Amino acid sequence: MNEIAVEVQNLKKSYEKEEAVKGVSFSVSKGELFGLIGPxxxxxxSILRIITTLLFPTEGKITVLDSDVVKDYKKIRTNIGYMPQRFSLYQDLSVEENLTFFARIFGTTIEENYDLIKDIYSHIEPFKDRLAGKLSGGMKQKLALSCALIHSPDILILDEPTTGVDAVSRKEFWEMLIRLKEKGITILVSTPYMDEANLCDRVALIQNGDIMSIDTPEKIIGDFGQKLWAVKSNNIYQLINDLRRLDFIDTVFPFGEFLHVTSNTEDLNITELKSILNEKNHLGIKIQQVEANIEDCFMQLMTK
Amino acid sequence: MSRFLGFVKKEFHHIFRDPRTMLILFGMPIAQILIFGYVVSNEITDVKIGVYDKSKDHVTHEITNKITSSGFFILSENLNSDQEIEDVFKKGIIREVIVFESNFAEKLERDGSAGIQIIADASDANTANIVTNYTQSIINNYVKNELLAQGLPYEIVPEVRMLYNDELKGVYMFVPGTMALILMLVSAMMTSISIAREKEMGTMEVLLVSPLKPLPIVIGKVIPYMVLSFINAVVIIALSYFVFEMPIQGNLVFLLLETLLFIFMALSLGILISTASNSQLVAMFISMFALMLPTMLLSGFIFPIENMPKILQWFSTIMPARYFIVIVKNIMIKGSGIGIVWKETLIIAGMTVFFLVMSIKKFKVRLE
Known part of the structure; x- marks a missing residue:
C-alpha cells in the first residue's frame, strides 16, 4: 500500500519573472486520497498541470508512477485521468456523446468500464441526450468526472472539482471520490474549501507557492496547540476591532457567524472577557471553547 | 483507427450544431459568388504584347514603335506564323497580339486603306477590353497626326478579336478569384478557429492529457472541413456554369483535383495559424488580415498584378491564391492541362508541404 504514485521533489515554477511555485516537495502513495488545500x-x-505533463517544471524532479513528467510524458498521459479546473467538455455535444468521445480517444468503450463510472454516471444517465452546456454545475462535474474515469486510470487528478458547485453536490461529489478511492484509485485533488480537507487521507496546505504543512488532517489539527474560543455579539465588525485591541488576545479571525479567538495566556477567563465586552456596549455576547479545524490551522500557519 | 474516427465524428457534430458555422460554410460562398459576378474597372501599364508583322515595311515599323513607346505596352514577342499566336496566348504572358496584313505600306499607297488585326486574351475581360481600346486609339492617333497631317487620305482599319471570351464576360474573371477567396476563408479560417476554440474552452487540456497524438488531432480537425470545402467548390463551379454560363473547357476531374490541392494548402495554413493563436478571436483576426484582404487585393483577383507597384508584385508571389486563380482560369477558359499549369501546381504543393511541416513542428504537446 505504501508504494509511491506521485513524487514531487523541490518543484519550482516561474512564469516570466513571477515565481508561482517556490520549491515544494511531497509524495502521494498509491491508493491515497491526497488534497492540495489553499486559496x-x-x-x-501550476503544480497539478506539471504533474499532468501539461507544463514544464522550471526546476525539480517530478515522477508519476516512476515516469518522469518531462521525458516520459507520453506514458504518463495514458495512465492518468485529469479533470481541469474549468469545465472542459464539449458544450455542444450531448452527455452521451461526450462520454463516447472520451472513451474512444482512449481506445475503450463505455461498456468496458461501465462498472467504474456506474455510481457517478447513473446520476446523469437520465439526461444523456441533453447537451453538456445545458447541464447544472453539479451535473457537469459528474459528467467531467465520468469522462476522466472512462479509461480506468491509475491516478485521478482533479483541479478544484467542487468550485462553483452547490453544497449538496459537493457532498455527493466527495462521497464519489471516497468510493473511487476504495476501488484502489489514487486521487490527487486540489480545493480552496478548507472543510473538504477532513475528507482527505493527507493534505498539503499551500500558500503563495509554498507548502506550509503536509500531514493527515487529524495530525494537522492536533498540532494546532492552542485553545480556541468562538465569540459572537450583535456587532461583529465592532467586536473584531475591540478584541484585537485587547493585549491578552493573540489572533481573531471570522468564522461563519462567530469569531475564532486565541489567547496569549494559557487560558481565557470567559467571565472577564464577557464583562469587558459588556462595557463596550456589545449585546448578545456568546463565548464558548471550540475544537480547532483545518481553517484555523491554516490561519495560524499563515501568520507564523 | 476507431479513436481517429471518433474524433472526426465529433468534429462534424460541432459543425452541424453551430448555425453560424453553417452560415459561413454554405451561405457565404453562394452570396459572394453572386455578388462578385459584377465587373470592377481598372487601368493598365506595361502590358506584354506580341506583334505578327507579315509586311515588315516602314509603316508597320512606325506603328509598332508608336505602340511600344506609349508606355502602356511592352513588345515581348515577334511572331512569324498564325500558329504562334495561339501558342503565346496559352503561355499566358502575352495579353494582346497585333497582326499587320502583308504588303501593308503598298496597299495603303495603292488602295488608300490597310488592315490591322488586334487579338486580345479575353479570359481577363477587363484587361482585354482596355488593352484593345488603348491600341486602337494609338493607331487612330497615328493616322490622324502622321498620315492625314501630310495630306494623305489613307485609312487603317483595325479589326478587334477577343480570344477565349469573345463576349467579354466579367464573371469569367471573378469566378476563379471568388473560388480562391472562399476556399481560403472557409478552409483556413474555420480550421484555425475550431482548433483555437478547443484551446479557449479548455478542452485542449483534456485532449493533450490523452493518448491521442498531435497528428491525429490535427488531421481529425481538418478532414470535415476538407469535405465541406470540396462541396463548396463544387457548388461554386456549378453556380458559375449554370447561372453565369461560364464554360468549363478543360477536364473537370483535373479542375477538381487542383481545387482539392488548394483546399489542402489552405487547411494546412489554417493549422499553422491556430498554433499561433490561443483564442478564437485571435485566430479570426489573423485569418482576416493575413488571408482575406491580401487574397482579395494582391492575388490578381480584383487588380491585375502587372499594374501593381513592384513591392506589391513581390508580395503577390507569396499569395497562394494567385497561382490557383491562374490554374482555374487556364483550365476553365482555355482548356489547358497539367502541361501548362504544372508550375503553379508545383508552387501550391510546395506551400502545402511547408505549412504542414511548420505546423507540426509548432504544435505544442503542452500548454506552453
Whole structure:
C-alpha cells in the first residue's frame, strides 16, 4: 500500500519573472486520497498541470508512477485521468456523446468500464441526450468526472472539482471520490474549501507557492496547540476591532457567524472577557471553547 | 483507427450544431459568388504584347514603335506564323497580339486603306477590353497626326478579336478569384478557429492529457472541413456554369483535383495559424488580415498584378491564391492541362508541404 504514485521533489515554477511555485516537495502513495488545500493563486493549478505533463517544471524532479513528467510524458498521459479546473467538455455535444468521445480517444468503450463510472454516471444517465452546456454545475462535474474515469486510470487528478458547485453536490461529489478511492484509485485533488480537507487521507496546505504543512488532517489539527474560543455579539465588525485591541488576545479571525479567538495566556477567563465586552456596549455576547479545524490551522500557519 | 474516427465524428457534430458555422460554410460562398459576378474597372501599364508583322515595311515599323513607346505596352514577342499566336496566348504572358496584313505600306499607297488585326486574351475581360481600346486609339492617333497631317487620305482599319471570351464576360474573371477567396476563408479560417476554440474552452487540456497524438488531432480537425470545402467548390463551379454560363473547357476531374490541392494548402495554413493563436478571436483576426484582404487585393483577383507597384508584385508571389486563380482560369477558359499549369501546381504543393511541416513542428504537446 505504501508504494509511491506521485513524487514531487523541490518543484519550482516561474512564469516570466513571477515565481508561482517556490520549491515544494511531497509524495502521494498509491491508493491515497491526497488534497492540495489553499486559496486561489496559491499555485495549486501550476503544480497539478506539471504533474499532468501539461507544463514544464522550471526546476525539480517530478515522477508519476516512476515516469518522469518531462521525458516520459507520453506514458504518463495514458495512465492518468485529469479533470481541469474549468469545465472542459464539449458544450455542444450531448452527455452521451461526450462520454463516447472520451472513451474512444482512449481506445475503450463505455461498456468496458461501465462498472467504474456506474455510481457517478447513473446520476446523469437520465439526461444523456441533453447537451453538456445545458447541464447544472453539479451535473457537469459528474459528467467531467465520468469522462476522466472512462479509461480506468491509475491516478485521478482533479483541479478544484467542487468550485462553483452547490453544497449538496459537493457532498455527493466527495462521497464519489471516497468510493473511487476504495476501488484502489489514487486521487490527487486540489480545493480552496478548507472543510473538504477532513475528507482527505493527507493534505498539503499551500500558500503563495509554498507548502506550509503536509500531514493527515487529524495530525494537522492536533498540532494546532492552542485553545480556541468562538465569540459572537450583535456587532461583529465592532467586536473584531475591540478584541484585537485587547493585549491578552493573540489572533481573531471570522468564522461563519462567530469569531475564532486565541489567547496569549494559557487560558481565557470567559467571565472577564464577557464583562469587558459588556462595557463596550456589545449585546448578545456568546463565548464558548471550540475544537480547532483545518481553517484555523491554516490561519495560524499563515501568520507564523 | 476507431479513436481517429471518433474524433472526426465529433468534429462534424460541432459543425452541424453551430448555425453560424453553417452560415459561413454554405451561405457565404453562394452570396459572394453572386455578388462578385459584377465587373470592377481598372487601368493598365506595361502590358506584354506580341506583334505578327507579315509586311515588315516602314509603316508597320512606325506603328509598332508608336505602340511600344506609349508606355502602356511592352513588345515581348515577334511572331512569324498564325500558329504562334495561339501558342503565346496559352503561355499566358502575352495579353494582346497585333497582326499587320502583308504588303501593308503598298496597299495603303495603292488602295488608300490597310488592315490591322488586334487579338486580345479575353479570359481577363477587363484587361482585354482596355488593352484593345488603348491600341486602337494609338493607331487612330497615328493616322490622324502622321498620315492625314501630310495630306494623305489613307485609312487603317483595325479589326478587334477577343480570344477565349469573345463576349467579354466579367464573371469569367471573378469566378476563379471568388473560388480562391472562399476556399481560403472557409478552409483556413474555420480550421484555425475550431482548433483555437478547443484551446479557449479548455478542452485542449483534456485532449493533450490523452493518448491521442498531435497528428491525429490535427488531421481529425481538418478532414470535415476538407469535405465541406470540396462541396463548396463544387457548388461554386456549378453556380458559375449554370447561372453565369461560364464554360468549363478543360477536364473537370483535373479542375477538381487542383481545387482539392488548394483546399489542402489552405487547411494546412489554417493549422499553422491556430498554433499561433490561443483564442478564437485571435485566430479570426489573423485569418482576416493575413488571408482575406491580401487574397482579395494582391492575388490578381480584383487588380491585375502587372499594374501593381513592384513591392506589391513581390508580395503577390507569396499569395497562394494567385497561382490557383491562374490554374482555374487556364483550365476553365482555355482548356489547358497539367502541361501548362504544372508550375503553379508545383508552387501550391510546395506551400502545402511547408505549412504542414511548420505546423507540426509548432504544435505544442503542452500548454506552453
Amino acid at each position: 486561489d493563486g496559491a499555485g495549486k493549478t
